[in-house]
Amino acid sequence: MDETYRTLVADLLAAWNDHDAVRAATFYADDYVGIDIAQSQPQHGPAARVHILRSYVQAFPDLVLRGDTLLEHDRAVLIWEMEGTHCGRFMNVPPTRRHIVVRGVSVLTFSGGKITEGLNIWDAAGLLRAIGLLPQLP
Secondary structure (H helix, E strand, O other), rough: HHHHHHHHHHHHHHHHHHHHHHHHOOOEEEEEEEOOOOOOOOOEHHHHHHHHHHHHHHHOOOOOOOOEEEEEEEEEEEEEEEEEEOOOOOOEOOOOOOOOEEEEEEEEEEOOOOEEEEEEEEEEEEEEEHHOOOOOOO
């Protein structure tokens, strides 16, 4: 099963890098529940993932996502890095044209060949620093 999940995560990353929200949504179960530290509410279902991907691509049209995957039983831990240029409104911030690199970790739980749960922990403060909204730390 590990190779199945490894392939699924690789295909999900490919969908993100192709900016294909519809294809990315196919990896999520209808009853998917996701927690993202930057979102005020949990995300439910594949449609929520379509919305998230589209909002990132709109804000960072050259978005590239890279990652390494660790697998255990029915879970994958994706240690990722996102890179892009802030060219569209994001988190209610107008475009700054600044280049960003943000790191994070996503814990994905699988059932029936689909992602049923997601926990996304990432450096939101680092993103805000990169686009000039927070001061650089010494």
